[in-house]
Every structure is written in structure tokens, then in C-alpha cells.
Amino acid sequence: MTDLPKVFFDVSIKDKPIGRIVFELFADKAPLATENFLHICKGDVSKTYNDGTKTLTFKDNFFHRIIKNFMIQAGDIVYGSGPFDKSDNIGTGGCSIYATDDELKEKKDLACYGYFKDENLGEFTEPFLLAMATTGEPNTNTSQFFVVTYPSPHLNNKHTILGKVLHGKSVIRTVEYSEVDSDGFPLECVRISDCGEWNDSMPIPLFNASNNPICGDIYEEYPGDDTHFDQEKFDECFKAANTIKEAGSALFKLKDYQNAYYKYKKSLSYVNEFIPEKDVDIELNAKFIDLKIKLYLNLCLLSYNLKEYDQALDYATYALETEGIDTKDKAKAYYRTGNTYLVKKAYDDALKNFKLCKENNPDDKVVDSKIEHVQDIIEKNKEKTKKNIAKFFS
Numbered sequence: 001m002t003d004l005p006k007v008f009f010d011v012s013i014k015d016k017p018i019g020r021i022v023f024e025l026f027a028d029k030a031p032l033a034t035e036n037f038l039h040i041c042k043g044d045v046s047k048t049y050n051d052g053t054k055t056l057t058f059k060d061n062f063f064h065r066i067i068k069n070f071m072i073q074a075g076d077i078v079y080g081s082g083p084f085d086k087s088d089n090i091g092t093g094g095c096s097i098y099a100t101d102d103e104l105k106e107k108k109d110l111a112c113y114g115y116f117k118d119e120n121l122g123e124f125t126e127p128f129l130l131a132m133a134t135t136g137e138p139n140t141n142t143s144q145f146f147v148v149t150y151p152s153p154h155l156n157n158k159h160t161i162l163g164k165v166l167h168g169k170s171v172i173r174t175v176e177y178s179e180v181d182s183d184g185f186p187l188e189c190v191r192i193s194d195c196g197e198w199n200d201s202m203p204i205p206l207f208n209a210s211n212n213p214i215c216g217d218i219y220e221e222y223p224g225d226d227t228h229f230d231q232e233k234f235d236e237c238f239k240a241a242n243t244i245k246e247a248g249s250a251l252f253k254l255k256d257y258q259n260a261y262y263k264y265k266k267s268l269s270y271v272n273e274f275i276p277e278k279d280v281d282i283e284l285n286a287k288f289i290d291l292k293i294k295l296y297l298n299l300c301l302l303s304y305n306l307k308e309y310d311q312a313l314d315y316a317t318y319a320l321e322t323e324g325i326d327t328k329d330k331a332k333a334y335y336r337t338g339n340t341y342l343v344k345k346a347y348d349d350a351l352k353n354f355k356l357c358k359e360n361n362p363d364d365k366v367v368d369s370k371i372e373h374v375q376d377i378i379e380k381n382k383e384k385t386k387k388n389i390a391k392f393f394s
Contacts, residue, residue: 005034020205032141042197049104066176069149071147074146076090077095094142095113115142127225129163129164133146222269241274265299267295289323317337331361331367338353338357354367358371
């Protein structure tokens with residue numbers, strides 16, 4: 001059996017790289033659409049317009065319609081591949097590899113060229129299916145496409161389904177959650193910065209999360225998108241969340257602080273998604289709560305290491321406010337809060353939190369030295385202030 005072709009999009013938002021999406025194309029079910037999409041991704045077909053020869057490519061094309069819990073749409077390579085500006089034309093153009101030079105010279109009400117027939121008019125029973133957009137009439141496929149982000153039965157048997165997202169589902173979600181206006185047009189440019197054919201030897205870069213499979217973290221960034229475990233079984237949900245947390249800890253040991261932070265955030269999202277109520281499963285509820293506290297403390301430490309000090313304070317506060325936190329973890333939270341205030345030169349707040357740490361962990365000798373150090377700074381600052389005031393009145 002011949003492997004199905006695969007293509008990639010590298011996506012950026014406001015010129016900041018987000019990550020790579022890899023599509024598997026259904027060449028067996030939608031050969032016309034697959035051939036068209038593949039060549040526009042590769043950018044190896046050119047057409048002659050009235051104003052010169054142009055390469056058909058998705059590179060530099062931007063997403064012009066985004067509807068949360070429904071779909072993201074791009075592929076208007078006539079009007080949507082230049083400067084990022086909203087206009088009445090955006091979303092009305094398109095050109096397939098099947099367009100003829102004579103057709104391209106014609107004046108048309110819609111700048112859509114190279115219509116080709118519908119294929120594989122299937123059902124949209126799951127998210128991440130890739131489909132062709134049309135003008136609203138049958139057999140009007142060109143270059144515009146969309147990816148559904150939610151089951152969409154109202155589209156059943158109306159659009160050519162030509163592929164699915166193989167990798168980069170979190171990138172799709174990032175695009176989906178972009179801010180848009182009332183028409184679904186993004187407020188910031190969401191652009192396909194590069195595209196082409198993809199094979200298994202190529203990387204899948206990701207810049208706003210970590211897809212490193214270390215410690216067996218094979219799970220999707222967004223919990224609801226994952227299919228590796230039974231989401232109705234709380235023990236399997238906990239195992240997934242804990243595995244992701246362990247991946248974060250492994251990256252932390254490697255001093256890869258940014259990706260460790262991403263893993264802990266991901267684990268926290270799994271905890272928040274799947275934690276059972278006490279009256280449903282009291283034992284697993286307690287395990288989830290304990291994991292959540294550890295994640296808050298780890299995120300506090302990572303934020304500190306990444307110099308995101310206000311964020312570090314927030315995570316320490318979340319840990320302290322979590323019902324069921326024990327004295328040992330309270331001590332950690334206060335200690336890390338104290339360290340954060342110390343680097344912010346908020347010495348009174350630092351001293352207060354180091355003392356609270358000491359209350360919760362009386363045998364901690366390290367915090368004794370911290371208290372002594374901060375008290376010394378405060379006293380020296382007081383002496384310095386007195387001398388400055390004395391100079392002012394002398």
C-alpha cells in the first residue's frame with residue numbers, strides 16, 4: 001500500500017512563529033483535490049495572469065476567517081497573500097492548478113479560477129478534517145480550504161474532505177483561539193510563513209508548547225484532543241497528567257526551563273480538565289489535588305528561573321490557596337515567594353514570607369540564613385536613609 005502524501009504549514013501570528021501543522025492527504029479518496037493542494041503547498045506550478053506570471057502557493061497566505069468551535073479558513077491566494085488588510089475582496093478569490101491561461105485572462109464576477117469537481121463528500125464527525133471551501137455551489141473548488149475544529153454535521157456531504165491533521169493540533173487550536181472581529185477576521189495576522197511536502201524524517205517544530213516525547217509524553221497539548229486514553233476513566237486521566245508532569249521534571253533537570261514550563265502548564269490543563277469531584281472519587285480527587293499543588297510550586301520555580309517574577313508570585317499564591325495544601329508545601333510556597341520578592345528588592349515582603357516559611361518548617365536552616373540576609377539589607381537601607389536625611393538637613 002502506497003503511503004498517502006503529507007504536506008506542512010509553518011504558521012506565525014504577527015510574525016512570531018507558532019509551529020508546524022502536518023496534513024495527511026486522502027489521495028485515494030480525493031485525487032483531484034489532493035493533487036491541487038499538494039502542488040500549491042510545493043509551489044511548483046505557475047500561471048499567467050493579465051499582470052504577469054505568478055506561482056500558485058500557500059506561502060505567505062493568511063487565514064481570513066476563524067470561528068471558534070467551528071473552523072479556520074485560508075487559501076485565498078488571489079487576495080489573501082499580500083499585506084494583511086481586511087477588504088471586501090478577502091475570501092472571494094482562489095486559483096487551482098487546473099486553471100487555464102485563457103480562463104485567467106477572462107473578466108469574472110468572482111476571481112475564482114480552475115474550478116474542479118467535488119470528491120469524497122463525507123461526514124464531518126470529528127475535528128481536524130481538512131476540506132475544500134467553495135463559492136456555495138457544487139463543483140466550485142479552487143484553492144480555499146478550511147479545517148474543522150469541532151464535529152460539524154451541518155457540512156455533511158457538502159464539501160470535499162481531502163485530508164486530516166496528522167501533527168500540530170495545538171497549532172490549529174492556537175489559530176482557532178486568535179482574537180477576531182465580528183466577521184471572524186483575525187485582529188492580528190495569522191500567516192502561513194512556509195509550506196511544502198513533508199516526510200517522517202522532517203521535524204515538527206513547535207514554539208508555544210513542547211512536543212518532546214521525553215518520559216513517554218505522547219499526549220496532545222489540549223486534553224480534549226487526545227485519543228491515547230479513555231477520558232471516562234479517572235485513573236487513566238491521572239496517569240496522563242502525571243506522565244506529562246514527569247516530562248517537565250526531566251526537562252527541568254536538563255535546565256531546559258522554557259520547555260519544562262510548557263510541560264507543567266500542559267499537565268495542569270489535564271488536571272483541571274479531568275479532576276473528579278470528591279463525591280465521585282475521593283481518593284483520586286486527593287491525588288489530583290496533590291499533583292495540582294506540585295505543579296503550581298514547579299511553575300512558580302520555573303517562572304522565577306525564566307525571570308517572570310509576577311507570574312511566579314501568582315503560582316505561589318495559587319498553591320497556598322489550594323484546599324488541602326500541607327505545611328511542607330506551604331513552606332515551599334512561602335520560600336519561593338520570599339526569593340521572588342528578594343530579587344524584586346521588595347525586602348519587607350521577602351522577610352515576611354521567609355518568616356512564614358520558617359513557621360511551617362522550623363528545622364529549615366537555609367531559610368534562617370535568608371532571614372538574616374534580608375534583615376541585614378533592611379538595616380543597611382535604614383542606615384543609608386538616615387545618613388541621606390542627615391545630609392539634607394546639614
